[in-house]
Amino acid sequence: MDKYHLPWSHDAFQQLTVLELLTDFWEDYYRRNPVETRRTESGDVVYANTGDPLIDKWEQEIARGLVPDLYEGIPQKKKDRKRQEDSLKEQQRAMLLAREISAEGFSDDYGDRRKANR
Secondary structure, eight states, X not given: OGGGTOOTTSHHHHTSOHXXXXXXXXXXXXXXXXXXXXXXXXXXXXXXXXXXXXXXXHHHHHHTTOOOOTTTTSOHHHHHHHHHHHHHHHHHHHHXXXXXXXXXXXXXXXXXXXXXXX
């Protein structure tokens, strides 16, 4: 009943049927949560007929459980450069993860050792 700016207990709502009250409730809910209008029973959010054929194609592929080629529609030079950048980022992530694993248990805090030696 957000659109009326009245509390649920107001007299104007006492004459409405349960169906009318539920309809108003769900209108307000979907107005506040527009993504929920596209949620399926399984919990997935599906966008269709976005007006962009490429996005619609990707959404259909995702709905079928496929991984879409997000580089589709990009000129080949940019596509190659972007894939190379992504590869470098992945290598950096792997290197940082390896460092974290190898340094596990290591601490730069020597404060306790100094106190123990005194």
